[in-house]
Amino acid sequence: MIGQAFLCDHLENGAGYCRFLQKPKEFKKLMNLANPNILNSIASKWINQPHGNACDTSCNLCLRDYQNLAYHGLLDWRLALDMAQLVLSASSAIDLKSPNGSISNPWSELYQGMNAPITATLQRLGYGLPTQFGTLTGYVHQNQNRQTILILRHPLWQDNHPEWIASEAIAKAQTHYRDYEVKPANPFLILRRPGDYA
Structure with missing residues (x-):
């Protein structure tokens, strides 16, 4: 479409x-x-x-x-x-990582590094440090009530995007994350409505 x-x-x-x-x-x-x-x-x-x-x-x-x-x-x-x-x-x-000509991707500043806004916000919500799942970056949240993996994807992507499908499959295939719920994470929404990811 x-x-x-x-x-x-x-x-x-x-x-x-x-x-x-x-x-x-x-x-x-x-x-x-x-x-x-x-x-x-x-x-x-x-x-x-x-x-x-x-x-x-x-x-x-x-x-x-x-x-x-x-x-x-x-x-x-x-x-x-x-x-x-x-x-x-x-x-x-x-996407969130490919450069535009000689210009680095501006989305990467939001999640790369310990003090990046998305990483800092998700850590305050109980998620761990960024983890790679294929080509995409994810965040793992585990406690007694919930085991979730959020994988960042571009706000314009749909569920049928090949990189999303591949990264979701990699996360589900890892034995130590077998029972975890894998969800897409929209950087546009994380910064505006972090409570949606709590």
């Missing part, structure tokens, strides 16, 4: 962005701004320091302003860049 995104401002007093962006020259300018490999693009400013490490979802320096206040909890600059990357090339590798 192929996903789609669309813009519509047909309403009376609409801003006219759709008609403006339907012009090939203007759309190309927009896509260039979303390309982190182009010097001084918005995307390169979002990825580079100090913003890249300091902003785990969105902030006033990237996506948030007063006009979109109602949507602050939904905005994510990493996800926005991945959506733009898919527009530029449907064959782009959209």
